[in-house]
Amino acid sequence: MTSGQPLIQARGLVKRFGDFTAVDGIDVEVRPGEAFGFLGPNGAGKSSTMRMVGCISPPSGGELRILDMDPVADGPAIRARLGVCPQLDNLDPELTVRENLTVYARYFGISRRAARERAAELLDFVQLTERADSKVEPLSGGMKRRLTIARALVNDPEIVLLDEPTTGLDPQARHLVWERLFRLKQQGVTLVLTTHYMDEAEQLCDRLVVMDGGRIVAEGSPRELIEQHSTREVVELRFAAESQDPFAGKLDGLGERVEVLPDRVLLYVPDGDAAVAEVTALGLQPANVLVRRSGLEDVFLHLTGRTLVD
Numbered sequence: 001m002t003s004g005q006p007l008i009q010a011r012g013l014v015k016r017f018g019d020f021t022a023v024d025g026i027d028v029e030v031r032p033g034e035a036f037g038f039l040g041p042n043g044a045g046k047s048s049t050m051r052m053v054g055c056i057s058p059p060s061g062g063e064l065r066i067l068d069m070d071p072v073a074d075g076p077a078i079r080a081r082l083g084v085c086p087q088l089d090n091l092d093p094e095l096t097v098r099e100n101l102t103v104y105a106r107y108f109g110i111s112r113r114a115a116r117e118r119a120a121e122l123l124d125f126v127q128l129t130e131r132a133d134s135k136v137e138p139l140s141g142g143m144k145r146r147l148t149i150a151r152a153l154v155n156d157p158e159i160v161l162l163d164e165p166t167t168g169l170d171p172q173a174r175h176l177v178w179e180r181l182f183r184l185k186q187q188g189v190t191l192v193l194t195t196h197y198m199d200e201a202e203q204l205c206d207r208l209v210v211m212d213g214g215r216i217v218a219e220g221s222p223r224e225l226i227e228q229h230s231t232r233e234v235v236e237l238r239f240a241a242e243s244q245d246p247f248a249g250k251l252d253g254l255g256e257r258v259e260v261l262p263d264r265v266l267l268y269v270p271d272g273d274a275a276v277a278e279v280t281a282l283g284l285q286p287a288n289v290l291v292r293r294s295g296l297e298d299v300f301l302h303l304t305g306r307t308l309v310d
């Protein structure tokens with residue numbers, strides 16, 4: 001395969017469950033070495049897409065090529081070159097940390113000795129060497145997730161699929177997982193992931209798609225998406241009142257867009273400080289004012305009308 005050819009190529013890809021269409025004709029191309037993200041609210045169709053790419057759920061329509069193979073006809077050959085980290089950890093609680101890796105390695109036909117060596121390397125990579133002989137049960141959520149990632153790497157995969165790799169972890173554990181994903185990317189592994197954490201997606205992903213209702217509503221690099229779908233700056237205003245609506249009404253016409261959230265009003269503007277001066281000139285007195293750069297969260301809110309909450 002030539003280096004520039006997409007590793008994953010979907011055209012008009014569809015997934016139906018009975019009458020319900022979960023993935024509604026999406027086009028996606030993932031290139032070698034990139035970190036590619038699927039963002040979207042719950043039910044957008046991200047996991048259904050990941051499961052088709054992981055060859056565990058056959059497409060209902062459209063075309064899908066992975067590593068230039070057909071996931072239905074060549075599932076085992078593709079899976080041998082994929083690493084999969086599912087949304088819910090499915091580690092074997094009967095086995096030790098190390099055995100979870102060595103036993104899994106045996107499924108790929110890796111010799112016993114090579115499996116032990118690979119397990120030692122991977123435990124080092126995910127910083128679990130000290131827990132190698134512990135059972136899985138007493139591990140923290142972050143440790144279990146790191147072990148699941150290590151297991152996904154046992155066969156030295158070309159593509160690693162990660163479905164919400166940091167969901168449910170505390171900030172410190174999330175940071176550790178995310179830092180390992182950066183390392184993998186540096187090593188040239190192609191990463192395909194879904195996440196609810198916009199800040200993480202913004203830092204890690206080279207390109208992303210935003211999905212909503214089974215369709216792709218935007219795609220590009222984080223920077224392109226922010227430039228296309230948001231303003232340079234955002235002013236966050238919190239008013240000390242039950243409802244922010246009456247205040248938001250008075251801000252109409254200020255800036256390019258006003259979004260009202262339950263606890264604050266977001267004002268999308270090219271220049272935040274200038275906008276704050278205008279708010280003050282209107283005689284409004286917010287309890288709290290924050291000027292910040294636009295991020296993916298703002299793109300997401302604009303495109304889907306929703307914020308992503310944990």
Ligand SMILES: Nc1ncnc2c1ncn2[C@@H]1O[C@H](COP(=O)(O)OP(=O)(O)OP(=O)(O)O)[C@@H](O)[C@H]1O
Binds near residue numbers: 043
């Ligand atoms: N096996 C199934 N049978 C019926 N409906 C399903 C099945 N799997 C998923 N769905 C439905 O398809 C839609 C898309 O689900 P999917 O899990 O792909 O979304 P998602 O974007 O990954 O959301 P989440 O962040 O909650 O995982 C949802 O409405 C879901 O209820």
